[in-house]
Amino acid sequence: MNTTTIVSIDHLLEIFPDDVRRDERSGYEGFIVKPDNLNKVVSDLRDKMGYDYLSSVTGVDYYPEPIMEVVYHLFRSTGGSALVIKTQTPRDKAIVPSLVPVYPGAELQEREVWDLMGIQFDGHPDLRRILMWEGFEGHPLRKDWREPYFEEDGKPFKSRWPEGKIWRSEDKNTYRKNIQFSPGFDPESWVPEGDAAIYAGLGVVEKRSSVSSVKTDQIIVNLGPQHPSTHGVFRMVVSLDGETIIGLRPVMGYLHRNHEKIGERNTYLQNMPYTDRLDYLSSMSNNFGYALAVEKLLGIKPPERAEYIRVIMAELTRICNHLFAIGALLNDLGAYFTPILYALEERELILDIFEATTGSRMMCNYFRFGGVARDLSGEIAGQIEKLVFDRLLGKIDELDLYLTKNEIIRARAEGVGVLTPEQAIALSTTGPVLRASGVPYDVRRADPYSIYDRFDFDVAVRYHGDVYDRYLIRMDEMRQSVRIIQQAIRDLPQGEIQEGKPQYQVRVPAGEAYGRVEGPKGELGFYVISNGKPNPWRYHVRAPSFINLTALETMCIDNKVADAVAILGSIDIVLGETDR
């Protein structure tokens, strides 16, 4: 590491006077870096200033201006707020240098930006489409791209009221007409060259010598897309030497619906129920992140009672999610359905509380800008109190007794899928995956939001970075969540639950905002750009399930193929969020 330490961020401007300038557009923050020297600048940021953690990479299309922008959110793994770096490139020839050499965690995210925005990354090792399929025409997040069901650029659509002549989109765009192909593309005769590219991407096959002295064959195995352990439709292309994994490529996008394009057609409020459908096991956390981002733009804060209710709900969601994650991991390990059903029983009690408060068990749609949708009744507060004081801790202990010391689980999980702290940070992993590798990074502590700074809780951390620790850390976090809820329900104040009058059409001032929460699966960020119109100009989700998969190959290499299933289970992905 270089000995010269830059003390403040402003020195960046002095060192690179020609390449770096402040982003002076109103409502924007951070620095704009010229693409030519981007790698040099971010290397300096990483090595000299401690910005070692690349959280989010996304693109913005400023059509009709001929500019595309790539936005990077950098953090220090020791905590603190974001450093926003941007680089601009002409729209018709959008190329920026890839940051994969500096931050390997940019790999999947840059592929996503290429796929959806059409910005090329020079020097990226494997720049292919990731969410859309190979024969797809265009880059859907560009502002001039229109979907087959296109009606208008922004909701509400004029046809709904007052004429209201009803029709179904599917009648206007019948089967086979509802899809757009590249010129000359024929789905009947098409052979998926994409697969050849995936296999080529596994190029490690030639480079590595045989792992053991026994003569083995190298083969490629597809785990998925339809596979009981993939938690949805997800495919792992694994290259094997005997039974040992020597290369792995994740293939995803089977559940892709372009959530972000839908989000840019929606008004701000209309987006709220859509965020439920990202990580559908923890919808309240999704609501939370999105509400924070828009509240940043609006410059409002919810009243006290709403803040407490938000924290209670977010932590209950975390417990739900971890119960599910542990149960599903045990399923993957072969403990078929008894552990998951024991875990789901407790989740069921929490879902009853969600249903009684929000109206729905999973698609809660509960948060509003500057508050929550409905008040928590005294009866339900009592139920929560009873649950967190009398039941949950005992049940978590029971689960602990039931599973943790089980010799089969330990044999399958200890030392498997190891991720070192350096790798975990470099690969942009978040949440339990990062903390199980010995990095005590929790957004609730590192960059506190809402009222988390008021509560007494510990950031769970484990140090081996294997599947077993990723299981244990979820146990720890559930106990911490119970602790937070105990304090929150004790201190829950009376009062308003909504700042100002509830509005269905919020006026959001122009600018950008990045709201992030510590979701159950990791850092869940929402990047929103407003241009003052009713619909967001740009809406991006930094999805932890998606970005944590960047580390999947590193975790799997040199493990046995049967362990790939356990390792995937220990990352805890939800395909609704991975594919968006």
Add this chain to the structure above:
Amino acid sequence: MDGLGIIKGLAVTARRFFGTFKEDILWWGKRYYTDKGIARRMSSDVQGIFTVQYPEERIPTPEEFRFIPFLIYEENENGERLDRCTSCGICAKVCPPQCIWIVRTNDPKTGRPVPEPAEFYIDVDICMNCGLCAEYCPFDAIKMDHDYELAVYERQTNNIFNKEKLSKPLSYYASIRPINYSREEQMRLAAEAAKAARLAGKSQSN
């Protein structure tokens, strides 16, 4: 690695297994197919298995439960239906998947809009049950239903609900959401009283 962990774990399974039978015996067979038994299985005091045998048993829907909107009508003394909906279009504008379609009524003589929907459609295939329409309706005219058993054999013909199919009486709303209903009634009465007081004040000052 002496196998003690597995044995202790199996003891947990055994305790749960026998716990269910213990509950069954203590409840004298009343644990199933009774409202009390279902309430017990939903409470945090529950021991043993707590599966509910749908559709023979149903868990009670909480008041806030939401599924597919419906329109409220009131009845006057002559038994005529009066729609609460004024076709203001806020629900159609706030609807995230844009599944609400409203045709406004125009006065045949003047051609000006009348506050009453000529037709009101909801494409329930598209409705995402988010409840925003009910939340932002200024007239309490559209509310979320509790009926969740909507499966049909033919979605093409059945799943666009028109005004006829969507309309339900106020008494139905009062029965599924008593707390909300009484709160809204109180607010409405208070608003009317305030309006009357204001009018009275005005006429006095005149």
